Amino acid sequence: MVTVTRRGYIGLPVERTDAIEKAQGKAQYVDDLRRPDMWYGAVVRSPVSHGFIEGLDRDPDFDWSRVVLVTPEDIPGRNVVESLVHDMPFLASQEVRYRGEPVALVAAPTREAARAAAAAVKPRIRAAPSLTVPDDVVRIYKEGGELEYLWRQDIRKGDIERGFREAEIVVEREYRTGYAEQLYLEPQGMIAVPQEDGGVLIEGSMQCPYYVHPELCALLNLPPEKVRVRQTVVGGAFGGKEDFPSLIAGYCALLALKSGRAVKMVFDREEDILFTTKRHPSWVRHRTGLTRDGRITGWQVDFLLIGGAYATLSPVVLARGIIHATIGYRCDNVLIEGRVVRTHMPPSGAFRGFGAPQAFWALESHVDELAEACGMRPDEFRLRNAYRGGDTMATGQKVPEEYGGPAVLRKALEQSRFEARFAHCSRGSTLTDRWYGIGLAYFCHGAGFTGDGEARIKARAAVELAGGGEGGPLVVIRASSTEMGQGAQTVLRQIVAEALGVPIESVSYPLPDTALVPDSGPTVASRTTMVVGAVLYDAAVAMKKALEGFVSQQFFDGADCVLEEAVFRSGSGQAVDFERAVQDYLRTAERQQRFEAVFSLPPGSQWDQENFRGDAYPDYSWACYVAEVEVERATLAIRPIRVTAVLDIGRVVNPVLAEGQVEGGLVQGLGYAMMEKVGVRDGLFEADRLQTYIVPGVLDIPEIRITFLEFPYRYSGPGAKGLGELPLNGVAPAIGNALKHAVGRRIHDLPLTPEKLFRAIEERLVEQ
Amino acid sequence: MNTESAGEKGLGHGWIRRTWVVNGEEVSLSVPPLRRVLDILREELGLTGTKEGCGEGECGTCTILVDDRPVCSCLLVAAQVPDGSRILTIEGLSAMEEGRILEAAYVEAGAVQCGFCIPGMLMASYALLRRNGKPTDAEIREAIAGNICRCTGYVKIVEAIRLAAERIGRAPAGK
Numbered sequence: 001m002v003t004v005t006r007r008g009y010i011g012l013p014v015e016r017t018d019a020i021e022k023a024q025g026k027a028q029y030v031d032d033l034r035r036p037d038m039w040y041g042a043v044v045r046s047p048v049s050h051g052f053i054e055g056l057d058r059d060p061d062f063d064w065s066r067v068v069l070v071t072p073e074d075i076p077g078r079n080v081v082e083s084l085v086h087d088m089p090f091l092a093s094q095e096v097r098y099r100g101e102p103v104a105l106v107a108a109p110t111r112e113a114a115r116a117a118a119a120a121v122k123p124r125i126r127a128a129p130s131l132t133v134p135d136d137v138v139r140i141y142k143e144g145g146e147l148e149y150l151w152r153q154d155i156r157k158g159d160i161e162r163g164f165r166e167a168e169i170v171v172e173r174e175y176r177t178g179y180a181e182q183l184y185l186e187p188q189g190m191i192a193v194p195q196e197d198g199g200v201l202i203e204g205s206m207q208c209p210y211y212v213h214p215e216l217c218a219l220l221n222l223p224p225e226k227v228r229v230r231q232t233v234v235g236g237a238f239g240g241k242e243d244f245p246s247l248i249a250g251y252c253a254l255l256a257l258k259s260g261r262a263v264k265m266v267f268d269r270e271e272d273i274l275f276t277t278k279r280h281p282s283w284v285r286h287r288t289g290l291t292r293d294g295r296i297t298g299w300q301v302d303f304l305l306i307g308g309a310y311a312t313l314s315p316v317v318l319a320r321g322i323i324h325a326t327i328g329y330r331c332d333n334v335l336i337e338g339r340v341v342r343t344h345m346p347p348s349g350a351f352r353g354f355g356a357p358q359a360f361w362a363l364e365s366h367v368d369e370l371a372e373a374c375g376m377r378p379d380e381f382r383l384r385n386a387y388r389g390g391d392t393m394a395t396g397q398k399v400p401e402e403y404g405g406p407a408v409l410r411k412a413l414e415q416s417r418f419e420a421r422f423a424h425c426s427r428g429s430t431l432t433d434r435w436y437g438i439g440l441a442y443f444c445h446g447a448g449f450t451g452d453g454e455a456r457i458k459a460r461a462a463v464e465l466a467g468g469g470e471g472g473p474l475v476v477i478r479a480s481s482t483e484m485g486q487g488a489q490t491v492l493r494q495i496v497a498e499a500l501g502v503p504i505e506s507v508s509y510p511l512p513d514t515a516l517v518p519d520s521g522p523t524v525a526s527r528t529t530m531v532v533g534a535v536l537y538d539a540a541v542a543m544k545k546a547l548e549g550f551v552s553q554q555f556f557d558g559a560d561c562v563l564e565e566a567v568f569r570s571g572s573g574q575a576v577d578f579e580r581a582v583q584d585y586l587r588t589a590e591r592q593q594r595f596e597a598v599f600s601l602p603p604g605s606q607w608d609q610e611n612f613r614g615d616a617y618p619d620y621s622w623a624c625y626v627a628e629v630e631v632e633r634a635t636l637a638i639r640p641i642r643v644t645a646v647l648d649i650g651r652v653v654n655p656v657l658a659e660g661q662v663e664g665g666l667v668q669g670l671g672y673a674m675m676e677k678v679g680v681r682d683g684l685f686e687a688d689r690l691q692t693y694i695v696p697g698v699l700d701i702p703e704i705r706i707t708f709l710e711f712p713y714r715y716s717g718p719g720a721k722g723l724g725e726l727p728l729n730g731v732a733p734a735i736g737n738a739l740k741h742a743v744g745r746r747i748h749d750l751p752l753t754p755e756k757l758f759r760a761i762e763e764r765l766v767e768q
Numbered sequence: 769m770n771t772e773s774a775g776e777k778g779l780g781h782g783w784i785r786r787t788w789v790v791n792g793e794e795v796s797l798s799v800p801p802l803r804r805v806l807d808i809l810r811e812e813l814g815l816t817g818t819k820e821g822c823g824e825g826e827c828g829t830c831t832i833l834v835d836d837r838p839v840c841s842c843l844l845v846a847a848q849v850p851d852g853s854r855i856l857t858i859e860g861l862s863a864m865e866e867g868r869i870l871e872a873a874y875v876e877a878g879a880v881q882c883g884f885c886i887p888g889m890l891m892a893s894y895a896l897l898r899r900n901g902k903p904t905d906a907e908i909r910e911a912i913a914g915n916i917c918r919c920t921g922y923v924k925i926v927e928a929i930r931l932a933a934e935r936i937g938r939a940p941a942g943k
């Protein structure tokens with residue numbers, strides 16, 4: 001069900017503008033592209049998890065005549081990924097810090113030849129001790145042993161000692177999650193084409209052209225104008241193509257510049273799973289003080305993420321994780337201590353939710369346990385403790401008088417008939433063969449970059465007037481936000497069409513190319529519709545004003561006019577068509593063609609990055625999921641039967657696309673909750689293919705009921721908030737809580753599998 | 769159409785010759801016997817609408833129809849496909865009335881996100897509708913159970929197939 005307000009194009013379920021090409025198989029993903037005289041690249045990887053490089057041996061029996069080899073000495077610029085913390089090399093030159101870390105590159109005329117050549121390069125490495133298994137990290141941490149931290153950050157509010165002095169009940173529990181793979185269906189891939197001026201053109205599958213661009217300038221020692229980065233159609237990303245594409249682009253570029261040819265590199269699934277980023281495994285301990293009547297007096301959280309060999313995006317994943325660690329519930333005394341541990345595994349990275357799914361698995365499981373500890377129903381406890389207007393969050397950010405949280409919570413409870421059904425949960429009863437349980441999760445997602453992120457980036461985007469002609473566009477969007485499947489291309493066009501008062505067909509949005517578009521910031525953090533949408537709206541409004549001014553002078557003798565539905569109309573009923581006006585306007589070259597705008601945070605926003613105090617996000621999207629599950633008593637097979645989802649994502653720009661995001665995120669969350677599991681063996685991810693890394697198929701999905709409630713973002717024209725990540729955040733705890741009420745035992749670590757259920761039930765039998 | 773593999777001229781050592789009907793057109797090729805049909809389609813014939821998501825028969829993105837049966841072209845090698853076999857890919861389906869109806873239904877239902885799984889989904893959908901014009905929801909799910917979509921959560925894909933089935937059922941016979 002969708003209850004959204006419509007205002008011209010905003011709220012209209014227009015069809016995706018990129019769908020038909022994709023459905024016809026005509027859309028060109030990177031592996032569908034060929035360039036003249038193109039070679040293929042491959043990576044030579046470290047065979048050990050940790051060690052020191054002594055040399056690279058080339059197999060003397062191999063035919064090296066048609067192979068180009070790149071080693072760290074060939075790097076013209078800086079051999080370091082700038083990212084946030086400058087600690088990761090493009091190619092390891094002395095120390096290798098994970099198994100599979102790139103140490104050299106090869107290119108050859110075919111894919112097979114390139115792979116064979118890579119296998120014929122043998123790095124000589126003196127092995128050193130390594131730490132790879134998440135369980136070992138947690139054990140060492142709990143024993144107080146020595147660990148290396150990539151990042152630490154705390155959040156403090158009030159007086160934690162006092163919080164526990166006032167407590168009548170203290171509940172302490174630990175929650176765990178493991179690695180998870182984005183599994184975008186299109187693997188990572190890039191093509192680099194050397195240019196005549198000594199520069200390079202990069203084309204490929206990526207979320208953030210302006211992450212790749214500066215990295216390549218530094219790596220290749222090239223000025224900005226000699227590096228051009230162009231996005232190809234992206235077959236899914238989910239965070240997995242946020243920072244990693246900089247590496248693979250760098251590899252292709254190095255090979256292309258050395259060989260003087262275009263070089264393509266596309267990972268196969270195994271290489272993609274084994275050596276690209278995963279969701280951070282987590283261990284979170286909540287210790288919470290309560291009064292007997294269910295008020296939270298003190299809250300202490302220990303938040304540990306496993307970061308892998310290099311920091312890359314971990315500091316910001318941690319930031320989001322700790323900010324969301326206790327979010328939603330009133331408490332005056334909070335201490336959250338966050339850490340990212342260094343290990344000898346590939347760097348953990350971005351995956352839809354970005355620290356929040358780990359935070360909510362712990363938080364929303366824990367809140368259920370708190371309710372139980374003071375004898376309340378889970379819904380009652382949440383309603384009692386949910387923020388009220390004027391409360392402050394752990395960072396001190398003030399909760400607005402009106403916000404979506406309580407509304408989505410109430411609506412979801414009502415729609416799912418939670419109270420009545422909760423009474424019917426089986427709780428492990430021996431009287432039935434099929435256990436039933438219902439559970440909820442109440443959660444949110446901070447929309448936009450964390451902390452001072454948006455203030456630093458100052459997202460820019462522009463709209464440009466074009467000549468039209470032969471059905472060509474009259475207005476072109478210039479933004480670096482990428483379409484990766486989520487619908488940005490359609491939604492941003494809707495926003496511009498709405499702001500201008502023209503049909504969506506008049507607005508085009510080509511794939512971003514750094515030679516043509518300003519930096520609108522990366523396509524991450526559920527920020528595109530909210531932040532870039534707001535900027536484009538402003539830019540389009542400026543364009544509209546300029547055109548209206550022009551038309552009024554040119555056609556209406558200075559009488560005011562308004563552009564609506566592609567027609568300029570004056571008060572006295574004169575009319576000029578949009579296309580005609582634009583063509584007239586463009587006849588004089590000096591007239592402003594490009595209208596750019598910049599994002600600004602809500603007035604008065606403040607953030608103290610050192611102490612994590614202040615307005616952590618411009619706004620928050622809220623949601624409540626109620627999950628119902630059945631468990632076969634004999635086999636312990638777990639079946640989710642229904643999820644009732646109520647979400648506030650601000651104004652819904654396109655209800656069909658928004659539903660699609662919720663359904664997709666929810667099913668991805670279901671995989672995280674129940675199926676997806678990556679162990680570690682000998683320094684490698686154990687599940688290295690789709691046969692072993694099992695993601696949800698159509699037969700695994702429950703009935704999904706979706707409702708949107710709109711609490712618009714107050715500081716932008718469109719009023720949209722973040723959507724992309726929110727739907728994944730709360731799935732696992734909703735299912736986990738339902739499972740608890742079905743079987744009477746709680747599982748504290750993901751994924752929720754029949755094996756774990758079996759062990760939990762065995763424990764109960766032993767206790768009895 | 770006559771094509772030879774991988775830039776080599778003539779029949780390479782141990783290669784085989786195959787003549788298939790690809791999207792209604794006769795195609796003769798010389799290829800290594802173990803070359804995957806997926807690679808032949810994409811690289812030799814330039815039919816890049818068929819995608820590779822896993823290369824091991826698990827994701828269904830490479831689904832094509834061989835003599836009307838859906839198969840994973842990543843698991844199929846040239847030697848396994850006899851002369852005279854009829855191969856249908858997304859490019860061929862697109863040119864057919866049923867293909868157009870299916871595509872339109874996918875677009876309308878909002879079933880396309882990143883699109884990478886979609887050609888394979890459409891092939892599986894078409895294979896279903898060929899043998900069963902009035903599938904139940906359970907039959908629809910069964911038919912695409914081997915196709916992974918990481919974006920949509922499948923809800924709108926099932927809707928799209930339902931919609932296409934209704935429309936194809938209504939389309940005048942003979943088209």
Ligand code: FES
Nearest residue numbers: 822823825828842
């Ligand atoms: S690529 Fe053939 S099934 Fe995945």
Ligand code: FES
Nearest residue numbers: 882885917918919
């Ligand atoms: S639409 Fe992206 S995998 Fe299906």
